[in-house]
Amino acid sequence: MNNKNEYINYENNSKDKKQVLNSNTVLANIETISNNTTTIIMNGNNKAPNANNSTPTPTSTSSSSTSSSPLSTSSNIEFQFEYSPSRVHILVADDDVIQRKILENVLKKFHYNVHNGEEAWECLEKGQVKYDLVLTDVMMPEINGFDLCTKINLHPVFNKIPVILMSGTAVDYKCANDTIKIGGQDFLTKPIAKELLKKKIDTLLGSIWQKKKEMEYKSVLAQEREKGSLLAKQMKLKEHEIEELTRKITEISSISKEAMETPLVSVSRNIEELLQQSDWYKNEDELKSKLTQVLKELGSSNIYRPSFDKLIKNDSIDQATKSFLVTEFSNSTNRRYSIPTFPQAPPNKDAKEFIKAWDFDIFKYSEDDLMPFLVDMFENFQLLTIFKIPIEKLQRFIMAVHSLYRKSNRYHNFIHAFDVTQTCYSFLTSFNAAQYLTHLDILSLLISCMCHDLNHPGFNNAFQVNSQSELSMTYNDVSVLENHHAMLTFKILKNSECNILEGLNEDQYKELRRSVVQLILATDMANHFEHISKFQHHLNSSEFDRNKKEDRQQILNFLIKCGDISNVARPWELNFEWSIRVSDEFFQQSQYEKVCGFPVAPFMNKTQTTRARIAADFIDFVALQLYQALAQFLVESKILLDIMSKNRQNWQAIIELQKEGKYKDDLYFIKEPTLMVQNQKLAKINECDVPLTPQTSK
Ligand SMILES: [Zn+2]
Numbered sequence: 001m002n003n004k005n006e007y008i009n010y011e012n013n014s015k016d017k018k019q020v021l022n023s024n025t026v027l028a029n030i031e032t033i034s035n036n037t038t039t040i041i042m043n044g045n046n047k048a049p050n051a052n053n054s055t056p057t058p059t060s061t062s063s064s065s066t067s068s069s070p071l072s073t074s075s076n077i078e079f080q081f082e083y084s085p086s087r088v089h090i091l092v093a094d095d096d097v098i099q100r101k102i103l104e105n106v107l108k109k110f111h112y113n114v115h116n117g118e119e120a121w122e123c124l125e126k127g128q129v130k131y132d133l134v135l136t137d138v139m140m141p142e143i144n145g146f147d148l149c150t151k152i153n154l155h156p157v158f159n160k161i162p163v164i165l166m167s168g169t170a171v172d173y174k175c176a177n178d179t180i181k182i183g184g185q186d187f188l189t190k191p192i193a194k195e196l197l198k199k200k201i202d203t204l205l206g207s208i209w210q211k212k213k214e215m216e217y218k219s220v221l222a223q224e225r226e227k228g229s230l231l232a233k234q235m236k237l238k239e240h241e242i243e244e245l246t247r248k249i250t251e252i253s254s255i256s257k258e259a260m261e262t263p264l265v266s267v268s269r270n271i272e273e274l275l276q277q278s279d280w281y282k283n284e285d286e287l288k289s290k291l292t293q294v295l296k297e298l299g300s301s302n303i304y305r306p307s308f309d310k311l312i313k314n315d316s317i318d319q320a321t322k323s324f325l326v327t328e329f330s331n332s333t334n335r336r337y338s339i340p341t342f343p344q345a346p347p348n349k350d351a352k353e354f355i356k357a358w359d360f361d362i363f364k365y366s367e368d369d370l371m372p373f374l375v376d377m378f379e380n381f382q383l384l385t386i387f388k389i390p391i392e393k394l395q396r397f398i399m400a401v402h403s404l405y406r407k408s409n410r411y412h413n414f415i416h417a418f419d420v421t422q423t424c425y426s427f428l429t430s431f432n433a434a435q436y437l438t439h440l441d442i443l444s445l446l447i448s449c450m451c452h453d454l455n456h457p458g459f460n461n462a463f464q465v466n467s468q469s470e471l472s473m474t475y476n477d478v479s480v481l482e483n484h485h486a487m488l489t490f491k492i493l494k495n496s497e498c499n500i501l502e503g504l505n506e507d508q509y510k511e512l513r514r515s516v517v518q519l520i521l522a523t524d525m526a527n528h529f530e531h532i533s534k535f536q537h538h539l540n541s542s543e544f545d546r547n548k549k550e551d552r553q554q555i556l557n558f559l560i561k562c563g564d565i566s567n568v569a570r571p572w573e574l575n576f577e578w579s580i581r582v583s584d585e586f587f588q589q590s591q592y593e594k595v596c597g598f599p600v601a602p603f604m605n606k607t608q609t610t611r612a613r614i615a616a617d618f619i620d621f622v623a624l625q626l627y628q629a630l631a632q633f634l635v636e637s638k639i640l641l642d643i644m645s646k647n648r649q650n651w652q653a654i655i656e657l658q659k660e661g662k663y664k665d666d667l668y669f670i671k672e673p674t675l676m677v678q679n680q681k682l683a684k685i686n687e688c689d690v691p692l693t694p695q696t697s698k
Helices: 068-073 098-110 122-126 144-152 173-182 194-276 284-299 305-313 320-328 366-382 391-404 414-429 439-451 461-466 471-475 482-492 505-523 526-543 547-565 572-596 611-633 636-659 673-688
Strands: 031-033 037-039 087-095 115-117 133-137 163-167 187-190
Touching: 037 391, 087 122, 098 194, 098 320, 133 144, 133 194, 133 305, 133 505, 144 163, 144 284, 144 391, 163 173, 163 194, 173 187, 173 636, 187 194, 305 526, 320 391, 366 391, 366 414, 391 414, 391 439, 414 439, 414 547, 461 471, 461 482, 461 572, 471 482, 471 636, 471 673, 482 505, 505 526, 526 547, 526 611, 547 611, 572 611, 572 636, 611 636
Parallel strands: 087 115, 087 133, 133 163, 163 187
Antiparallel strands: none
């Protein structure tokens, strides 16, 4: 360390010429310098880059920010390992101040950042600067270069810092060898040529940084590759999903294609089969049968139905899709009244006549049998023609009405509704009431009769009010059920498939609606005596004026009331059956009232009355006065008073027999409610959300 020269004296060491100490390294080369001097570059211990420890300090002017790779551009990663002397921090450890200053000046000229490493270890430990290289003299009083190098290499953090040893004295092969052993990067002999020094440092650090850069690239590449492979996997999955979907679509489309072709194919096949037979025209029965089949298939409004069903049953279609198909493409759901299943009329040519009869035996017929009679009634008054009502619409209307009556009711069911309609029809025809009315009045009356008890729960208004049912809330306790029946009537009529009023002009519709509502409300027994006295008063004071709507409406209201309580004026057998039914319903209600703690009307209470008493009282206090007025209005109806009187006698006879204990009145159809089911039943009784789905009556 005595050489004050700016230049390091190279020792001509021919022995070490081109000596490669480790041929497996990037830096494995021998730098041949001019003047026949050789420097051994040893990189067997080439320090591994460590981003945490030896990442070059980035500067604001760092070139790294502008030198990103295509990969880094794509992934927004900047590589900080661009080598530049200005970013290199070198710790120079040399006890010879002059030598050190010279070296520092040389290094500074090359734009390295140079730090005085007089107390090298302390400098490192302070950690203020992250050194990229330690340049140390071998012979120093405090610690010699080899020891410093060893200490650095053993340190967990500093061991990444490369160390170059220098000596002006210990220049022999052994020193170089020792340098390798202790993990030094290079050994230089003083005086060191400054260009050589620069080259050496740049080569060493450039290589290390290059290595770091490579590793960073590799790491980024690995990440990208991982991302790529993940993406590829996802792509593969998506591709698989698409393939699966395509397969399903193809499958479904082939099924639907098959399904769509089937009815036509079937028609064609039937005709083909027929024609292929040489004597097809001779076998009349088969010909008929085949042609009927063809016509059936062609005439069906649901020509694709069987195929559609097949499609729906296919397992490869999931539930959601099936439900979508059924909702959107099937017309057999509850959305429409499209089932053309109106019952066929019984083959009776006299039907149009005998439905006018007062002794029409309603209990001989099923509900399906009764429905076509209603069409007859409309036809008899030419209402279909006059009000442009398509017969299918009338049939659908009747089916919808039928479906809204509760079969579970003993009395207030479709049969009662039909009975009231038939009674009024009888008044209109057999008893000549029609002469006072218009066709629109008759249309109103027939509709009202059919609908006047729609969805009757089998429990009267008093029960609705006492149980504070949903209906009583809706109609504020006033004519609760009648309002409900009228509301449902127009709910059905609002459905275009059942709307038999479409042919009416606006005025006709308004008049009919007003009339129907009044008619149905008139059946509320709460206003019974008011209706009678008003009608009686009119009868006694003036003629009914056919030109006055109010007069006609009063007649209509009166007729429907007579129709609603006509049972006691029917022939005995019919009266008896109706009386059994109505008392059954009364007794059932009273049972519920007892269980619920509601007031029980004595005329409904089985322990306080009998069927015969109910019927007799009904004639005495309700029906007689009404039918007396009717007899005054329709002279031909006087006969009904006779029938009623006979019935009254029969009931009285039964009452007498009962008093003597000779007649038992305990044949009850209704089971008594139990406490356990009463709440549930009550809810059911009061339920008023009625689906408007027509049903076939079976
Ligand atoms: Zn009724």
